[in-house]
Amino acid sequence: MSDAIAALRAHLAPIHDLNMAAAVLExxxxxxxxxxxxxxxxxxxxxxxxxxHEQFASDDTATLLDAAERADLDASSTDAAxxxxxxxxxxxxxxxxxxxxxxxxxxxSHAKRAWQEARATDTFATFAPHLQRVxxxxxxxxxxxxxxxxxxxxxxxxxxxxxxxxxVATVFADVRTHLVPLVHDLTAAxxxxxxxxxxxxxxxxxxxxxxxEVAEAFGxxxxxxxxxxxxxxxxxxFAVDDVRLTTRIDPQFFSPGFxxxxxxxGHGMYEQxxxxxxxxxxxxxxxxxxxxxxxxxxxxxxxxxxxxFWNHYWPRAQALFPSLADVELDAFYRALNHVAASPIRVEAxxxxxxxxxxxxxEIEQGLIGGTMAVDDLxxxxxxxxESYLGIRPESDANGVLQDIHWSLGAIGxxxxxxxxxxxxxxLFNQARTDLGDLDxxxxxxxxxxxxxxxxxxxxxxxxxxxxxxILHDATGQTLQAQPWxxxxxxxxxxxxxxx
Amino acid sequence: MSDAIAALRAHLAPIHDLNMAAAVLExxxxxxxxxxxxxxxxxxxxxxxxxxHEQFASDDTATLLDAAERADLDASSTDAAxxxxxxxxxxxxxxxxxxxxxxxxxxxSHAKRAWQEARATDTFATFAPHLQRVxxxxxxxxxxxxxxxxxxxxxxxxxxxxxxxxxVATVFADVRTHLVPLVHDLTAAxxxxxxxxxxxxxxxxxxxxxxxEVAEAFGxxxxxxxxxxxxxxxxxxFAVDDVRLTTRIDPQFFSPGFxxxxxxxGHGMYEQxxxxxxxxxxxxxxxxxxxxxxxxxxxxxxxxxxxxFWNHYWPRAQALFPSLADVELDAFYRALNHVAASPIRVEAxxxxxxxxxxxxxEIEQGLIGGTMAVDDLxxxxxxxxESYLGIRPESDANGVLQDIHWSLGAIGxxxxxxxxxxxxxxLFNQARTDLGDLDxxxxxxxxxxxxxxxxxxxxxxxxxxxxxxILHDATGQTLQAQPWxxxxxxxxxxxxxxx
Numbered sequence: 001m002s003d004a005i006a007a008l009r010a011h012l013a014p015i016h017d018l019n020m021a022a023a024v025l026e027x028x029x030x031x032x033x034x035x036x037x038x039x040x041x042x043x044x045x046x047x048x049x050x051x052x053h054e055q056f057a058s059d060d061t062a063t064l065l066d067a068a069e070r071a072d073l074d075a076s077s078t079d080a081a082x083x084x085x086x087x088x089x090x091x092x093x094x095x096x097x098x099x100x101x102x103x104x105x106x107x108x109s110h111a112k113r114a115w116q117e118a119r120a121t122d123t124f125a126t127f128a129p130h131l132q133r134v135x136x137x138x139x140x141x142x143x144x145x146x147x148x149x150x151x152x153x154x155x156x157x158x159x160x161x162x163x164x165x166x167x168v169a170t171v172f173a174d175v176r177t178h179l180v181p182l183v184h185d186l187t188a189a190x191x192x193x194x195x196x197x198x199x200x201x202x203x204x205x206x207x208x209x210x211x212x213e214v215a216e217a218f219g220x221x222x223x224x225x226x227x228x229x230x231x232x233x234x235x236x237x238f239a240v241d242d243v244r245l246t247t248r249i250d251p252q253f254f255s256p257g258f259x260x261x262x263x264x265x266g267h268g269m270y271e272q273x274x275x276x277x278x279x280x281x282x283x284x285x286x287x288x289x290x291x292x293x294x295x296x297x298x299x300x301x302x303x304x305x306x307x308x309f310w311n312h313y314w315p316r317a318q319a320l321f322p323s324l325a326d327v328e329l330d331a332f333y334r335a336l337n338h339v340a341a342s343p344i345r346v347e348a349x350x351x352x353x354x355x356x357x358x359x360x361x362e363i364e365q366g367l368i369g370g371t372m373a374v375d376d377l378x379x380x381x382x383x384x385x386e387s388y389l390g391i392r393p394e395s396d397a398n399g400v401l402q403d404i405h406w407s408l409g410a411i412g413x414x415x416x417x418x419x420x421x422x423x424x425x426x427l428f429n430q431a432r433t434d435l436g437d438l439d440x441x442x443x444x445x446x447x448x449x450x451x452x453x454x455x456x457x458x459x460x461x462x463x464x465x466x467x468x469x470i471l472h473d474a475t476g477q478t479l480q481a482q483p484w485x486x487x488x489x490x491x492x493x494x495x496x497x498x499x
Numbered sequence: 500m501s502d503a504i505a506a507l508r509a510h511l512a513p514i515h516d517l518n519m520a521a522a523v524l525e526x527x528x529x530x531x532x533x534x535x536x537x538x539x540x541x542x543x544x545x546x547x548x549x550x551x552h553e554q555f556a557s558d559d560t561a562t563l564l565d566a567a568e569r570a571d572l573d574a575s576s577t578d579a580a581x582x583x584x585x586x587x588x589x590x591x592x593x594x595x596x597x598x599x600x601x602x603x604x605x606x607x608s609h610a611k612r613a614w615q616e617a618r619a620t621d622t623f624a625t626f627a628p629h630l631q632r633v634x635x636x637x638x639x640x641x642x643x644x645x646x647x648x649x650x651x652x653x654x655x656x657x658x659x660x661x662x663x664x665x666x667v668a669t670v671f672a673d674v675r676t677h678l679v680p681l682v683h684d685l686t687a688a689x690x691x692x693x694x695x696x697x698x699x700x701x702x703x704x705x706x707x708x709x710x711x712e713v714a715e716a717f718g719x720x721x722x723x724x725x726x727x728x729x730x731x732x733x734x735x736x737f738a739v740d741d742v743r744l745t746t747r748i749d750p751q752f753f754s755p756g757f758x759x760x761x762x763x764x765g766h767g768m769y770e771q772x773x774x775x776x777x778x779x780x781x782x783x784x785x786x787x788x789x790x791x792x793x794x795x796x797x798x799x800x801x802x803x804x805x806x807x808f809w810n811h812y813w814p815r816a817q818a819l820f821p822s823l824a825d826v827e828l829d830a831f832y833r834a835l836n837h838v839a840a841s842p843i844r845v846e847a848x849x850x851x852x853x854x855x856x857x858x859x860x861e862i863e864q865g866l867i868g869g870t871m872a873v874d875d876l877x878x879x880x881x882x883x884x885e886s887y888l889g890i891r892p893e894s895d896a897n898g899v900l901q902d903i904h905w906s907l908g909a910i911g912x913x914x915x916x917x918x919x920x921x922x923x924x925x926l927f928n929q930a931r932t933d934l935g936d937l938d939x940x941x942x943x944x945x946x947x948x949x950x951x952x953x954x955x956x957x958x959x960x961x962x963x964x965x966x967x968x969i970l971h972d973a974t975g976q977t978l979q980a981q982p983w984x985x986x987x988x989x990x991x992x993x994x995x996x997x998x
Contacts, residue, residue, distance in 0.1 A: 017546035020539065021520050024527055036723030040519065040779065044737070047516035051550065189774030224535030238543070242536030280539065 005079045008165040009281070010335045011055075011064050012086065016280060018052035027244055030230040053101075057093040065090060077282040081464035082283055088161070089282060090398055095144045100137065100495050107133045109408040115407035115471070122397040124378050132374045133405055134366045137264035138411045140404045142368065152368045155412030160419060165365065167479065171422065174359050174481035179439045180388055182489065183352055186339045189392065195338035197331060200323035202257075204249045210320050211247065211261030214313065217298055218264040219451040228381045235267035235296075242278045243271045254321075255336070259300050267292055267301035269451065273459025288467040289413065291458065293420020294427060301350045301421075302428045302487075303450070305336055308443035329428055341389040345491045351419070351488055353386040357418035360403075364411050421473060427458065430475040503566040504578045510563050511585065515779060519737045523645040526743055529729040556592040564589060566951035574822050581782055582965035587660070588781060594643045599636065603955045606632045607908040614906035621896040623877050630905055631873045634866045636909045637879070640765050641867065653868045654911030658788045659918060661965045664864065666978065670921065671857050673980035679887055681988065682851055685838045686889065688995035694837035696830060699822035701756075703748045709819050710746065710760030713812065717798055718950040719744070719764040720771055732759045733764035734795075738776045742770045753820075754835070765798035766791055768950060771956025787966040788912065790957065792919020793926060800920075801947070801986075803948060804835055807942035836994055840888040842897045849920070850987055856917035859902070863910050876950045924983040926957065929974040 025045050033041060046386045055061075057372040065086055067092040073080040103192055111130035118127035125430040142151035154330060184340075216222060221227065223236075230246035237243040245264040249257040270286055278284040310317075314329045339349050363380065366372030372380060382392045382398040405413055431433030431453045441449055459473040492498070500508075521894040524544050532540060536655065556561075564585055572579040610629035617626035641650035651664045715721060724736075729745035736742040744763040748756040769785055777783040785791040802808055809816075813828045828883060838848050862879060865871030871879060880899040881891045892898030904912055930952045931937040940948055956973040991997070 014546045014550070017543045018550075020522055021543050021547055023545075024524050024780050027518055028527065032727070033723050034721065034723055034741060036720070037738055040738030040741060043512075043779070044516045044523075047513045048520055051513070088799075117616075221535070224533055224534065226531060226533050228531070239536055239539030242533060242539060280542070280567060306876055 001069075001079065002071040002073075004064070004071045005073075005082070008064040008068045008086070010081070011060060012282065013280060015052050015055050016282060018048050018055070022048040023236050024050070024238050027236050027238075027246075030232070030234065031228045031246060032453055036300075040120050053093065056090065059088075061090055062094075065068055076278060076478050078464060082281060085144045085283055085463050092145065092158070094292065096141065097144070100140060100144070104137050104141070105139055108407070109410070111407045112404075115401065115404065119397045119401045122395045124396045124401060125406070127401060128374050128377075131377075133173075134409050135407055136376065136413065138409070142456040145300070150369065152412065155364075155368065156415065157412075159413050160467065161288055162468055163290070163419070163479075168361065168419070169365075171479055171481050172361060172415070172418065175354055175418070175485065176315055176358050176388070177420070178481075178485050179351075179355060179488075183339075183341065183355065183388070184352055184390060184484075185498055186492050186496055187341050189498055190339045193334060193496075195335040195340075197324075197335045198254045199252055199328055200254075201252060202254045202321050202323060204251050204257075206320040207249050207251075207254070207257040208247075210317065210355045211258050213316070214258075214281055214304070215245070215265035216260055216302070217445055218262070218265055218447050219266050220267065224272055225268055227261065227264075233264055234325070235264045235271070237268075237271045240274050240276060240284050240290065259304060262304040263296040263300040266296035268416070270295040270459050273451075273455040274462040275460045277484075278462045278464070283462045283464055285463055287463045287465060287470060289416035289459065290419030290423060291470060293417055294423035295420075295454065295458065297350075298454075302424060303442055303447070305350065306439075306442060307333060308312050308439045310336070311443050312445045333493060337492070339492060339496070341391045343385065343391060343393040344402055352389060353490055354365045354418045354484075355419055357382050357386060357414055360414040362419075364414065368411065387452070419479065420482060422479060422484045423467075426471060426475050426477055426480065427454070429483055429487075430457075500578065501567075501570040503563070503570045504572075504581070507563040507582070507585070510559060511555075511781065512889055512995070514551050514554050514985060517547050517554070521551070521813050522545040522735050523737050525535040526735050526737075526745075529669060529733065530727045530745060543641065545559075547932075549629060552592065560585075560589055561593075563877060565958050568591045573594045573954060577776060577782065577963060581737070584782055584962050586994065588871040591644065591657075595640065596643070599639060599643070603636050603908055605639070606636055607906070609978030610906045610908070611903075612983040614900065614903065618896045618900045621894045621900070623895045623900060625723050626900060626906070627873050627876075630876075633905055634873065634910070637908070641694070649868065651864055653909065654863075655866065655914065656911075658909075658912050658915050659966065661788055661967055662787070662789070662918070662978075664820060667860065667918070668864075670978055671914070671917065674853055674917070674921070674984065675857050675887070677980075677984050678850075678854060678987075681984075681991075682838070682840065682887075682942050683889060684841050684855065684997055685850055685991050685995055688997055689712055689838045690693045690738070692832040692833060692837055692995075694839075696823075696826055696834045697753045697982060699753075699813035700750060701753045701820050701822060701902050704746050704789040705819040706750075706753070706756040707746075709816065710757050712815070713757075713803070714744070714760055715762035716765075716944060717761070717764055717768065717946045719767050723771055724767055726760065726763075729845070732763055736765045736770045738769075739771065739773050739775060742767045759804060761803040762795040762799040768798070768884050772950075772954040774959045777823050777961045781940055782963055784962055785962065786964060786969060788915035789922060790966045790969060792916055793922035794919075794953065794957065796849075797923040797927055797953075801923055802946070803937075804849065804975045806832060807938045809835070810942050811944040833994060836991070836996070842890060843901055850991055851888060853917045853920055853983075856913055858887060860917075863913065867910065918978065921978060921983045922966075924986045925970060925974050925979065926953070927974055928982055928986075929956075 022045050025048065026043060027469050029041050044486070065083065068083045069087070071140055073083065084263060099193050107130070111134055114130040115127050122183060134391070138155055142154035145154040146159070147153035147157070148164055151167055156163055156165055156168065198326050212227060224241040225243035225245065227245040227247060233247050235243065235245050245261070247257055247260045247264060270292060274284050298337050310333050311382065312327060314332070318324045339351045340354055342348055345353070359381070362384070363372060363377060372443060377394050377400050385399065431450055434453060435441065438450060439446070458470055461470060465473070469476065471477065504982050509685070516812040521544050524540060524547065546992065554722070564582065567582045568586070572582065594759050597920045607950070610633055614626050617623060619857060637654055638650055641653035644653040646652035647663050648657070649664055655664055657660055711726060714726070723740040724742035724744065726744040726746060728747060730747060732746045735745050736740065744760070744767050746756055746763060769791060794866065809828060809832050813831070817823045838850045840851060841847055844852070845853050858880070860885070862871060862876060866873065874901050877895050884898065885891050930949055933952060934940065934948050940946070957969055960969060968974065
């Protein structure tokens, strides 16, 4: 390793430690911290993040990075990737004026409270001025960065590096064109189906055990990770060898706990699968939120909601849950894959989910591009829900106010959920081709080859390769809607007898 | 608040945050962290502690402290206490050369592994050179500080600020003189007693519930704290309003889980009782380890092993534990207070415990004073065990190698356990005098007045008052052996029919 690289690494290591320490404090805050700890904890996390930012966005980093860029590096080496990614992060960190960061933090702290109140009281007007402020600051933030065509590109790039608004819009238009009529047909066909079996009693301990059994069978390594409870499930990591999942259990509803665990385990296996050589550096993270979501959705949906999977796990499920004693596998499988237009994104099935995302993407573009006004959002929201899903939310609380993201200042984040869905099918199709009998493997509970394929093609690279590079190297394709549409048509067409 | 004080506080706040963050990471390490996380975690904690140390032992601190000392402060004010305590800590931090700190860290990392191996294989020789190194470095450390008479004073002062070796030696001599014959008589009288009832099956869930029920009845506030499991019980805090207890449960032994919980809750209530105005500063901590231990032992022993306590809780214990169905309260109470000479300190009853401490105190003085050689320790240990307790450990693993403290570099720590025992009785006696019918209150499960007394007399001050000041203001006494000896004589004399 050159001296310049060694010096850069030595400088970055404690900054990484500070950020990982902040992640531990945030994890504890969501899992175990008593209420009394909140005030001090906010201060402690702020201090850690501030110190990390100050040390990173410093002249020292600039000097070390300049020197490292002059070093003679193989462009495909980890060192070169480290320099590239550090430059990207550094540019983002220093381009944002401290004033703007502070204003955003201030705005978000008010916006979050206002959003909570607005949702609780179903009064969009309470949130509207705060959302306007968040939009204005996001536009200001976007203008601090370079972007290819439009300000929204800069915001999207924060979550999905390298992806442009135009690319997303093209792919999403493709999805929407074909999906809207498909959803219409499927929801009509599924209208008489009954998913109430999922709402029986499922003992929390058994739910917990079943979810973890499957997560471990998938390959989530419990010696390098664990699972705890939290109100809102998430995955975080403090090292490649210390990855934390959380889940929540509803004793009267099978899906959130079980599929939540599989989903988070998918995120977790991505983090655990990053090359150990990247450990302790900013390369040891998922390369984009879209790729991250492709991993969680692949295990949750393409494996966990598949027929082969349930052929294998049905006896275990029946053994664990007395509520399933009188249920046929076929009925359970249909319930798990019930399609219905619902106003709430997080409760949406895998068919309708992407339409919830399209809607948000269009609104975000409208807000940032200046073609939509905040005050018009409830009407726009409800009109598009009706046009895409055939339903109108009965309240703004269950409509435009349902998600926390905007109140946290995050605009440009939503599209990554749908990108993940699309990528998950592209990757899964390729794995099926490469592995030959993937469905049969899943049908006997053998997930090792699939995980190994994902490790080799996706996980190991961390941030050394972009989402586009990973997708292209693994599948030979760019991001596309067609594979996902084909998957949906085939699976749900068969389920609901639609050609 | 003067500008100088405000500036000092602003400088110290993020340093405190860093130390509290390190405490969160250490807590997680002992409670939830998967094995895989160990390597990264060690690095993260080191980074946080190093940054905190660098920022504290800095010229900035010196300048701000000098200015604060020139401010016109009421000597009894919190600000004055902050300046005083910060000066003390600063002096300790800067007097230690970085080289020595690094050497100690290095020595301890080897010593801990060697100790583990030595204990596992019962070979003192494996640990001896490491212990010698720890002793040498402790002597070097002591010489960096000022001390009244002897180097051991400086070490003791790290854990029990203001206490001298001579004071401890005088009080301990008093204890030993009277306790050795008393232990001889009591162990003889108790020889035929049977404590096997404690070793029946006690369901872990019921143990957990019972311990927490009592801890909450004592006044441990679960909205500002919680309890988790760990291999070695401890209490830590990340804020006055976020205090974490840990305990361990043995399904076949009642005492460790239950009395461990009461003990740690005693520590925890001390931390929770610190004046909220001290929160976020280095004054928000126990004033000494001895005072801390007085609080844990008071609740564990003086309350939790008392007859009035069990008069109240016996029905609840019988309801929770089927193993107690055929047991009489009297027999259970005697089992809980069984006296026996045991080689292991952490398993010792409250009568013999202090003799285990005396032994360690004498050896530490001998090592630091140069009157004992490391190689002679096994023989010295066993001889004194025989002389004080009438037993010889059957192995060094259960003798001189039993405790982890020396391998961690801590010399001067052990005496605080016994100091806590002595202080606990002095404080409890005064509370009984002040409260009038304390035993009756305990007998009806009413602990509020006792906790309030401790809050007012001990807890609220944090580090604004020294151990000696707190003890004297609360009881009118200096540290004394007699009250503890009287308590032991009276309680155990009655139990075992000895005058």
